[in-house]
Amino acid sequence: MKWSLIVKTAIRDSRKDRSKLLLFMSSIILGIAALVAINSFNDNLVRDIDTQSKSLLGADLTVEGNKPIPNSLIASLDSLSSNNSTEVELFSMSYLPSKSESQFVRIKALTGDFPYYGNLVTQPISAASSYKKGKNALVDDGMMLQYGLEVGDSIKLGQTVFLIHGRLMNAFGSIDAGASFAPSVYISGDEMASTELIQPGSLVNYKNYYKVDSDVDLNEWKKERKKQFRTESMRLTTIEDQRENLKEAFSNLNSFLNIVALISLLLACIGVASSVLIYVKTKVQSIAILRCLGMKGEEAFMVYFLQIFALGFLSVVLGVAIGSIMQLILPVVLKGFLPYEVNMTMSSSAIIKGLVMGVLSTTLFALGPLISVRKITPLKTLRINDDPLEADPLRWLVYGLIALSITGFLYSLTGSILEAGIFSLGILVAFLVLYGVAKCVVWSVRRFFPSNASFVLRQGLSNLYRPNNQTQTLVVSIGLGTGILTLLFILQGLILGNVEGMGAGNQPNMIVFGIEADQKDEIEAITNSFNMPVIQNVPVVTMELAAWQGKSKKEWLQDSTRTASRRVINREARVSYQSTMSPDEKLLSGNFTGVYNGEDSIMISLAESYAEDLDVSLHDELVWNVQGTLIKTYVGSIREINFRKMESRFFILFPSGVLEEAPQFRILVTKSPTKQVTADFRNTVVKSMPSASVIDLGSILVTLNDILTKVSYVIKFMAGFSILIGLIVLISSLFLSKYQRIRESVLLRTLGAVQNKIYRINAVEYAALGILSASTGIVLALSGSYLLATFVFELDFNINWLPILGIFVFIVGLTVFIGLWNSRDVVKRSPLEVLRNV
């Protein structure tokens, strides 16, 4: 190899084309920038987890369960530390007397000096500790703003009125995704009893916080006692666990963002490959001349490889630099998901990863079309033709290396070769489907060409399949971006639409729970006074599984061969009893027993999913602990439950005549005609039954919308990247094929076409391209969302077409605008000037 000549020729040859090449490389700059920004951000996030996990947990150890810590465990905890705090957490209605409003809240009643690490941020600052003295409360800042509350106002929780002592600026240890649904209210643990909110069957979470001396090996301590705590259904969390949990959560977020970035990068790489192919085609004559003058195939290949490699490297470096700056935006985009403020610094590992991945992917994708340079025959100097470049068998090696590097990258994210393989295959299938659809559409345009259409339409459409077209590449890249964006809108609309649909017509839209047994008639009277129907008024009894299939719960938990899930075994069951089965439910097997005659065995009915989780079947024996009394039952029937209505559904149903005397509370389901009636009804219920809570569909919708908007914001941001890259590919392909277009445009003008006509031809082409890309993406999104809605989310597939139409018009408009903007130079050039230069 004559290296000095190769380098010299590469430099000389690229002189006139550098700006063109740099433009197509801009997609790589963007792709790498996304990758570096995400990885760098993640590195900062993980680094900060190490420093912040202590203050996020607030203590060295927490013990948690849905009952107070049993005495059997207290001794070992007391020997560990005397410095501890307790927290009782429950969800309930609150009443705001000054505003005559009620709001569902998360009450946290604290005793002791918690938090031991970090601070509860309040306004005024002193309220963080002083609220514990007396009937004071700290109320979530968002809720205070929503209702226009001020420090000094009051809030009624159960039977007690508390003075709002301060604004709560951060909710400890939790990410605030559900804050708008149930904002936090902190009170002193000593005042919890006075609220009388803890009733049999109330959903209460008990948590104890411990500050432990640094010389105690907590992990060792936990290892020794983990089983003992688990048997008592209590969960232990150390700072180390908290760190691991956070790392796992963020590693999932990071993997998701990385996969989206990888897809953007792959789109960019496909853009590069396609642009290099066009570039090589424009260089065929030069290569043939060089070959004619004696340059070897490998040397000619090296000339162009060096050009692309140098520009690729430059682009990657630029991408890394931009990505390092871009990471500063990510905390803003991901704000709703971060429990703490992340300090952003440069991450050397993210930079190295971006450089390696960028150079590797650019080189490999460029190699695909570049290796055909070796096969360009010098004969092309004698016979100029547009024959396709000869395929090189080496390309299979290149494709293999591409697949290997993608799998390698995914392996570095997932840590599992199987998952990496499945992901790679998924990506390949997605691209193949899009490419196949694009190819099919182009074929159809050609096959069913509107031969009788106007000249402008025919010219514009034929541009889609002429030599050097970029139709497939653009359909894949713009189509994928559109697809992701549309899928997101469809799913968001479907989820909200389905929840909204729950309250349509005569369907219930409000649930009151926590009604005491003796308030059965009173709640019905209140409901009737609002002219609302009582759709359901059912009893609920809480109980725990004590034994089944001849083994006690403890024995089952210690059995390593058991198939039943620990979650189901430990769960406090909320059971109802009724004499008939709901018409919405379906009997799958056995006979439903509605009434217990007092003599035979007690036959209960289980939901199919519950029976599967517990791994029990018809006639199996189950023993229940109902507040201290053991009741032996048998599985008499298995039902399928429909959750699509806002009604109470029970996994476990007893027949009437067994549980009537057990401690219980009631649930009432009704239908409110208007928002105002809902608010008035809620206020009336909260005033007369402080322990009852009212949940209405409206507030669920608001919360759901809030969460979905947050999630979709992140995904939209990443989908925007794909579309942006698609548009850059469009701009660069237009730029690269500009001279071919100039020649055509000039010829048309020479033959008498006016400027306006050329613009219209171009507009038809870009509109067709935009329509193809957008509709391909939308069709794929519709298919994907149908599959997801039917098989994963089990939602009714009712599409709201308006946002989809909006996306379609936006993408087509943008493609036409960018296309025409880039063509204006082509159209305005003088024919004479161009004929001399082309």
Place this chain on the structure above:
Amino acid sequence: MILEASEVFKTYQGVNKKLTVLDNINFHVERGEILAIVGPSGSGKTTLLGLCAGLDNPSSGILKLDNESISAMSENEKAEIRNKKVGFIFQNFQLLPTLSALENVMIPLELQGRSKGARAKAIALLERVGLGDRLNHYPSQLSGGEQQRVSLARAFSNDPEILFADEPTGNLDEETGEIVEHLLFELNKEKQTTLIIVTHDLELANKTDRIIRLKGGKIVSDQSIKSEARS
């Protein structure tokens, strides 16, 4: 002898049948000879030129350039032969559009690894063809005649043993064509190069030593032209 073709065939596989473009071609060319290959369109002239210059391989038969069988050579070996022993002039000039006139002429020398002195030689050649003031112009900044003169300078820059010219004046007007023609013969005489010209132009062909006529892929005549007849 500089070039020898023995029983050369070139066939292409068509949709239904084999297409024979060159059918049993036999001839040889002596050093310093000036030869014209003429014939109607589609007679196989350009194909024959491509084979003789080592740009393509025959389907069968032997082609020897400077006593080396090029039909048996690998693509890289042929590239080396082209670089050292062959020069080209094309109807459509075939200059590298991204290189200046000077760089275009230097390229064959640089490919030989003769960077030293390449510049001076290229300048001298460009001055010889009357383009001393156009050294740094790009092909798009030159007229057709000027481009073909750069092509001439490039063809002679590596001191080839044999020069192939494919319709060298085909794209030029009569006056410019005559200037290029005159330069071609003059330079050829100076450098004592063997020259093979493929042309339609019988007037040009008559200025050579010998004319091979092709028709339907076969040599129909191989006629020497006496110098007195030429004059």
